[in-house]
Amino acid sequence: MAEATPLYDTYSRAPLRFERGEGVWLIAEDGTRYLDFAAGVAVNSLGHAHPHLVEALKAQAEKVWHLSNLYEVPGQERLGRRLTEATFADKVFFTNSGAEALECAIKTARRYHFAKGHPNKFHIITFEGAFHGRTLATIAAGGQEKYLEGFGPKAPGFYQVPFGDLSAVKDAITDETAAILIEPVQGEGGIRTVPNDFLRALRALCDEYGLLLVLDEVQSGVGRTGKLFAHEWAGITPDIMAVAKGIGGGFPLGACLATSEAASGMVAGTHGSTYGGNPLAMAVGNAVLDVVLADGFLQHVQDVALVFRQGLASLKDRFPDVIDDIRGEGLMLGIKARGPVAGLLAAVRAQNLLAVPAGDNVLRLLPPLVTTADEAREGLRRIEQAAETCTVKVA
Ligand SMILES: *Cc1c(COP(=O)(O)O)cnc(C)c1O
Numbered sequence: 001m002a003e004a005t006p007l008y009d010t011y012s013r014a015p016l017r018f019e020r021g022e023g024v025w026l027i028a029e030d031g032t033r034y035l036d037f038a039a040g041v042a043v044n045s046l047g048h049a050h051p052h053l054v055e056a057l058k059a060q061a062e063k064v065w066h067l068s069n070l071y072e073v074p075g076q077e078r079l080g081r082r083l084t085e086a087t088f089a090d091k092v093f094f095t096n097s098g099a100e101a102l103e104c105a106i107k108t109a110r111r112y113h114f115a116k117g118h119p120n121k122f123h124i125i126t127f128e129g130a131f132h133g134r135t136l137a138t139i140a141a142g143g144q145e146k147y148l149e150g151f152g153p154k155a156p157g158f159y160q161v162p163f164g165d166l167s168a169v170k171d172a173i174t175d176e177t178a179a180i181l182i183e184p185v186q187g188e189g190g191i192r193t194v195p196n197d198f199l200r201a202l203r204a205l206c207d208e209y210g211l212l213l214v215l216d217e218v219q220s221g222v223g224r225t226g227k228l229f230a231h232e233w234a235g236i237t238p239d240i241m242a243v244a245k246g247i248g249g250g251f252p253l254g255a256c257l258a259t260s261e262a263a264s265g266m267v268a269g270t271h272g273s274t275y276g277g278n279p280l281a282m283a284v285g286n287a288v289l290d291v292v293l294a295d296g297f298l299q300h301v302q303d304v305a306l307v308f309r310q311g312l313a314s315l316k317d318r319f320p321d322v323i324d325d326i327r328g329e330g331l332m333l334g335i336k337a338r339g340p341v342a343g344l345l346a347a348v349r350a351q352n353l354l355a356v357p358a359g360d361n362v363l364r365l366l367p368p369l370v371t372t373a374d375e376a377r378e379g380l381r382r383i384e385q386a387a388e389t390c391t392v393k394v395a
Helices: 051-061 074-086 098-115 136-142 166-172 196-209 230-234 279-292 297-318 341-350 373-394
Strands: 018-022 025-028 033-036 091-095 123-127 158-161 177-182 212-216 240-243 254-258 323-329 332-337 356-358 362-365
Touching: 033 373, 051 279, 074 091, 074 254, 074 279, 091 098, 098 123, 098 136, 098 177, 098 212, 098 240, 098 254, 123 136, 158 166, 166 196, 177 196, 196 212, 196 230, 279 297, 297 323, 297 332, 297 373, 332 341, 341 356, 341 362, 341 373
Parallel strands: 123 158, 123 177, 177 212, 212 240
Antiparallel strands: 018 025, 025 033, 091 254, 240 254, 323 332, 332 362, 356 362
């Protein structure tokens, strides 16, 4: 392990090697089975090796892999139609990742005001603790010093205000403001849910000042919170929305959705992507929607989420010296640790349960949306055992 690796040293990886996956399980090379509540950071929305996804990818692989956007791609039309019919949006641009979906969202917002004759309106208000990706624009949007340091001047036009501070948002609005960008539930930031009335207030501010409301639902979208998109809980709609992670179920796929008004500046030649909307990605994205949009699926997510919520609440009561708080919405859950979150992560991993650390000392649970109530209870049992080992260490 100390051996030099040919890979960039940008990740500190756990020494685990998985050979295959089956539903909510990952099987290591030595045969050990892990309950995967990391789900590739909310990507494996339907778990591993879901038969419908495998079939869709195989069938497309035998036809055509790649075409470019020089030609019409029927899978794009179909997935685009289904996404617009299910949401506020009229228009979709397909990408390969979340950061690219955000780049498209930022460009769409700026270009809207440019096309309206206001090229000076390009400033975007964002929130502390945000995470929007690792490109030069999205690290500027996220505003986290640890991601910005050493990469030259921060891309201009991003202004960050404290999380949940409405008067700071109002104070930050100027004649140059184009948009407000926010995650309805902060993922990397520590599963911090934006209150519904705050989202409604942002919508009202955008309407009052002629700004675009841009939502980053890369992590919270595609059923993760028990609605197709998290903003539905607040009863509002954005003008622009970035989607990725769960929409591809493990295949690299993202999308930027917009109303036709918000997208009106994005005319021919203003944006592009070689791979975006690739037939393989479209086949898988459509297959994911076959499952997520099926009757009863989102209800299943809400039902299983309740099992988690109740189980985690009782663990918090029983292990107050290990668990400080339980947060989140649907199957986007956070356990705020008392001690260092790395300790809790190691303790659950020792029980063969995979989770993801996040900011604010939070351990994220992002189980596949197909997790059953029994699998949820199995996970809760493992977290209980992990909490017991943490308690012993503390004592
Ligand atoms: C993961 C994530 C991104 C970035 O997505 P990539 O596919 O890694 O580029 C952006 N926003 C949010 C909220 C995310 O969780």
